[in-house]
Amino acid sequence: MEDKGINPWVSTEYSQPEYVRMIENIHALNENLIVRVEDFSLFYGDKPALKRINLSIKKNRVTAIIGPSGCGKSTLLRAFNRMNDLIPNVRIEGRILIDGEDICKKDTDLVALRRKVGMVFQKPNPFPMSIYENVAFGLKIAGEKDRARLDQLVEKSLRQAALWDEAGDILDRSALTLSGGQQQRLCLARALVIEPEIILMDEPASALDPISTAKLEALIYSLKKDYTIVIVTHNMQQAARVADYTAFLLLGELVEYDETRKIFTNPTDKRTEDYITGRFG
């Protein structure tokens, strides 16, 4: 921590906190930390849902958030793209930095944030439109009108989401005619088309059968070279299979956060061990 101290001889143009921020940002860049959560708390009314969370997420890695239901893992995930704003009476403290920028501020550009931080939900939620229109949605609301470019990007995203072989010929068909697994991959393609940096996945396989789940997990693995993925799951095997890092949340507190291997083989905290060995949860 010493090297983060203030050197009054370097510059007088920056105030002390700004200077500390800059140094911290440089450190974060060096370590490829794309998301930094600092003393983040969230309250539903007066009830705390997240208590002073501190964690950093590495770029181009898969980070899993595990924990029993109601521990706040989805709430934490939805804090990264400010989806909690849709719920009335939510209050937050602390901050979340993405690419060094605090996203918890009042004047944060939510449109820009959500285009940078995409999301796949628990239940497949394609719009009742054609497959093509679903994928093109994110581009069209951003004003893209060039048909050739739309076609090209839609195909690219569907390929990335491993859905092109199945859906390439039926783009005009309603998305609701697809199977659950296909719908979830369509939702992934829909999120990918606007080229976010981070993809949040909120228990994306909880409504899927084992084969579709395996496909989705393979997909997550292949996507991490281009994207940073944060996945919430209640399925510990899934976390162990796909994630590089795992965070364990309990009653709104971050109990332990480490490399997945470490968490599952040699956890530091007794509560983590109890959870992953199935003693509760």
Added chain:
Amino acid sequence: MKGWDKFFALASGLCVLIIFAFLFWIIFIIARNGAGTISWEFFTAAPVEGMTEGGIFPAIYGTVFLVLVMTVFLMPFGVMAGIYLAEYAPQNSRLTQAIRLAVNNLAGVPSIVFGLFGVGFFIQYAGRGLDRTLGLETVFSQPCLLWAAATLAILNLPVVIKTSEEAIKAVPLEHREAAFALGATKLKMIVRVVLPQAFSGILTGAILSVSRGAGEVAPILFTGAAYYLPYIPKLPTDQFMELGYHIFVLSTQSPDVDKTQPLLYGTILVLLLLTLALNTFAIGLRVRMRRKYGR
């Protein structure tokens, strides 16, 4: 107790039967007496000989014209109010509840009151103001189709507001979330995700109010409907003939009751078929919407 059970089942069934009997009796009488009158001439000609002969074309034309202008007034206001209540109003706040209560009460106001309100507000206040501002002799400050349509629109506002609000609220939260997560603003979310899904519901409300508007007489009685017109109205500032009012006129003001009666039944039959067709269309739409979106 078993005897009572049986009795109650029988009694309630009988009530339904009686209601249906009345309905079919009405339809039967009208159809039997009116069917003979229906002809090409009846649809295309104007009433002649003190309305004892000829057709009802001006009344059909006036009704359609009236209902079209009413829709132009009604839908933008009604749908926007529905959007406000469903999307923007703070849910469960006192003010929102007061607005909802007001909308419900508006639906309970007798239609003749709307008619008188139309005279007072539209013709004497808005119309006179318009004439004075534009420097016109009596154009807007008299009963005419424009104000009759506006009065009907107010009468039908509660229907459209409620059906729009319900149709908008029925769009699942997951779809809204998905749109927001893709960087949609609230406006884009509403325009691109909510309204397309709510469209059939909103249209259902529109058709129901059109079918109701076509049959209401009291609100247009003083605001623009004419007893008899020797010409077809061209401008919204003209007076007009209307089917419902024409029925009233034929049944009470005719110089020769026996000669008018077939015309009367024919007119009733046309009005009945028109509203029936509109209602059936609305129900069909709603069924289609339920099937499409699974609700």
